[in-house]
Amino acid sequence: MKPVLLAAFAALLPGVTLAAPIREEGAARRGLAVYHQVCSVCHSLSHVEIGDLAGLGLSDRQLRDLAADIQVAGPPGPDGTPTTRAANLSDRLLSHFPDEASARAANNGALPPDLSEIARTRQGGAHRIFTLLTGYTDPPKGVSVPDGQFYNAATHTHLIAMPPPLADGAVTYDDGTNPTLAQEAHDAAAFLAWSADPHRSARHWLGGVTIAFLAVLAGLVFALKRRVWSRV
Amino acid sequence: MTPATRLDLDPDQAPEPATGSWLERRLPVGRALRREYRDYPLPRNLNALWFFGAFAVVTLAAMIVTGICLALHYTPTEAGAFDSVEAIIRRVPSGWILRSVHMAGASCFFAVLYVHIFRGLYYGSYKAPREVLWLSGFVALLMVMATAFFGYVLPWGQMSYWGAVVVGNAVAAIPLIGHPLAGMLLGGDAPGAATPMRFFVLHMLCGGLICAVLFIHIAALHVTGSNNPAGIEPRSPADTLPMHPFYTTKDGVGLCLFLAVLLGLAFLAPALLTEADNYLPANPLLTPPDITPEWYFTPFYALLRSVPSRLGGLLLAGAALAVVAAVPWLDRAPTRSARFRPLARPAWFAMAASFLLLGLAGSHEATGFWLWLGRLAGLYWFLHFLVLLPLIARIERPLPLPTSLA
Ligand code: HEM
Numbered sequence: 001m002k003p004v005l006l007a008a009f010a011a012l013l014p015g016v017t018l019a020a021p022i023r024e025e026g027a028a029r030r031g032l033a034v035y036h037q038v039c040s041v042c043h044s045l046s047h048v049e050i051g052d053l054a055g056l057g058l059s060d061r062q063l064r065d066l067a068a069d070i071q072v073a074g075p076p077g078p079d080g081t082p083t084t085r086a087a088n089l090s091d092r093l094l095s096h097f098p099d100e101a102s103a104r105a106a107n108n109g110a111l112p113p114d115l116s117e118i119a120r121t122r123q124g125g126a127h128r129i130f131t132l133l134t135g136y137t138d139p140p141k142g143v144s145v146p147d148g149q150f151y152n153a154a155t156h157t158h159l160i161a162m163p164p165p166l167a168d169g170a171v172t173y174d175d176g177t178n179p180t181l182a183q184e185a186h187d188a189a190a191f192l193a194w195s196a197d198p199h200r201s202a203r204h205w206l207g208g209v210t211i212a213f214l215a216v217l218a219g220l221v222f223a224l225k226r227r228v229w230s231r232v
Numbered sequence: 233m234t235p236a237t238r239l240d241l242d243p244d245q246a247p248e249p250a251t252g253s254w255l256e257r258r259l260p261v262g263r264a265l266r267r268e269y270r271d272y273p274l275p276r277n278l279n280a281l282w283f284f285g286a287f288a289v290v291t292l293a294a295m296i297v298t299g300i301c302l303a304l305h306y307t308p309t310e311a312g313a314f315d316s317v318e319a320i321i322r323r324v325p326s327g328w329i330l331r332s333v334h335m336a337g338a339s340c341f342f343a344v345l346y347v348h349i350f351r352g353l354y355y356g357s358y359k360a361p362r363e364v365l366w367l368s369g370f371v372a373l374l375m376v377m378a379t380a381f382f383g384y385v386l387p388w389g390q391m392s393y394w395g396a397v398v399v400g401n402a403v404a405a406i407p408l409i410g411h412p413l414a415g416m417l418l419g420g421d422a423p424g425a426a427t428p429m430r431f432f433v434l435h436m437l438c439g440g441l442i443c444a445v446l447f448i449h450i451a452a453l454h455v456t457g458s459n460n461p462a463g464i465e466p467r468s469p470a471d472t473l474p475m476h477p478f479y480t481t482k483d484g485v486g487l488c489l490f491l492a493v494l495l496g497l498a499f500l501a502p503a504l505l506t507e508a509d510n511y512l513p514a515n516p517l518l519t520p521p522d523i524t525p526e527w528y529f530t531p532f533y534a535l536l537r538s539v540p541s542r543l544g545g546l547l548l549a550g551a552a553l554a555v556v557a558a559v560p561w562l563d564r565a566p567t568r569s570a571r572f573r574p575l576a577r578p579a580w581f582a583m584a585a586s587f588l589l590l591g592l593a594g595s596h597e598a599t600g601f602w603l604w605l606g607r608l609a610g611l612y613w614f615l616h617f618l619v620l621l622p623l624i625a626r627i628e629r630p631l632p633l634p635t636s637l638a
Pocket of ligand 1: 283284286348349352355358362367368370372373376449458
């Protein structure tokens with residue numbers, strides 16, 4: 001009887017994991033709008049394919065609409081001139097700049113970093129992204145800000161080469177949320193947190209289920225062990 | 233049932249008559265498995281520390297299964313490595329599960345092996361007649377270390393790249409053959425275009441070799457049988473229990489708990505075991521402010537940096553391992569278990585503490601306090617193996633040993 005029970009449990013595990021729920025990621029989905037309308041002007045998200053955004057709960061229709069709205073480099077024209085085409089689902093969210101030099105030239109010599117893993121590689125993660133995006137203020141009296149730099153309380157030197165990207169109403173949300181600066185910054189941070197760890201909710205869920213399963217299994221095997229060892 | 237003891241398995245015995253199924257009469261593998269994994273007599277007093285060999289076997293199996301699946305999606309090129317790992321995490325179906333388990337598995341493998349080794353050191357499992365068993369385990373440890381290093385370089389992140397630089401420099405410090413050897417390893421003066429493919433091949437090769445060494449390890453174990461917490465050989469059949477069902481069920485409980493830890497780490501706290509900087513692509517022009525190895529290499533990293541000479545550091549790190557291999561010949565006391573050794577027992581705790589302190593020192597910048605802590609802990613490590621153990625063996629008066637395990 002015991003082996004049958006264990007086998008049943010073992011058979012259950014893969015079935016349960018397949019049914020992992022996809023969480024509502026409202027903030028991260030709005031953050032995609034922030035990225036698409038604002039951040040992507042200068043930054044890239046080069047490890048994310050448009051199709052990956054399905055992980056945020058976007059429908060196929062929404063993904064195709066988004067792809068149609070993004071232009072990527074196409075095959076060279078008949079006379080060798082560069083062309084562009086509408087993106088498809090397997091295109092990545094690359095930089096709009098053709099190369100590093102032109103990205104730097106457009107940004108006072110600074111290179112906007114790729115944002116795919118930024119919530120993981122910068123200390124403070126998503127929270128820091130929020131404070132940075134909302135950290136722009138007028139410099140205190142007596143502090144001079146060099147050309148091409150901006151005053152931001154959240155950075156180490158209080159200076160940053162990125163101009164303030166967000167403001168009240170800088171983004172249009174299609175779910176009716178009021179686009180305040182704080183809302184936009186919060187949503188952008190949630191989106192970048194998703195990008196750095198796209199399977200987080202499934203991961204946590206799987207972890208919980210696995211541990212619960214193993215705890216039950218450990219209990220059963222322990223009972224079995226007790227019975228076996230009671231003979232000696 | 234009266235389980236046979238190892239002593240009954242006389243190799244000069246007449247071969248058992250060929251009976252059983254068609255296959256069994258030609259290749260008696262079923263009989264061998266029953267003898268070695270069902271009826272196999274184990275001391276009846278093994279405690280939870282004897283789980284860890286089984287944990288290591290299970291971890292190795294998990295590493296091989298997840299590793300083979302990952303290899304199917306990995307691109308061993310300078311331009312493609314980082315991207316292919318990103319693709320595995322993001323969109324290869326279940327790729328993130330495979331990678332989480334493979335990464336947590338690497339850490340758990342070392343944690344398990346360190347417990348396994350320190351268990352052996354405490355209970356004197358390395359002493360006669362188990363020296364070859366000990367050495368085969370030691371070789372397995374070296375292979376696991378090499379495999380882990382090669383594997384860590386594969387994603388071609390910043391820590392991968394600069395870790396390879398550090399090790400390349402250490403290898404290059406070997407007199408005469410160092411430079412050509414480092415060049416052969418990296419495929420150039422520095423990690424570069426040839427490195428990912430080389431390390432990919434070496435990672436898979438060493439992973440396979442671990443299995444081969446493990447085979448020898450288990451074979452040697454089944455010749456001598458297991459040691460036990462009392463450190464005396466089983467004297468009568470009453471001192472032993474057959475592996476099945478006694479230790480299969482007991483190890484089963486341990487395995488459930490171990491897997492809960494491994495998978496819990498993999499799915500709930502992966503950041504605990506990963507260096508965030510390795511999600512920045514390798515950049516040969518940008519040295520990271522602090523090159524920190526994975527936690528399991530920090531004791532040896534501390535030794536590598538403890539002296540101002542590259543060769544000296546390399547020799548110290550190598551010697552710290554070598555004394556472990558040599559311990560059966562350094563500690564000549566006839567009593568195995570530290571339970572009955574009033575001097576060796578506290579010495580074991582101090583030695584284990586020095587290993588932990590070395591690890592702590594190796595995970596901090598090598599300046600001031602941490603540099604000196606590493607030096608002192610390293611000094612104690614060598615003092616323990618080269619001076620204290622031989623000395624204690626001479627002067628210690630062991631407590632009276634029990635006469636049976638029952
Ligand atoms: C891939 C790595 C290894 C694997 C898979 C492995 C596996 C095992 C297994 C399954 C056992 C029997 C169960 C037990 O006693 O825990 C064992 C015993 C043993 N191993 Fe390992 N081992 C490994 C590495 C090592 C290392 C690095 C050492 C020491 C340098 C070592 C030394 C021993 C000794 C001395 C025993 C017998 C212990 C006793 O009976 O008291 N092993 N090993």
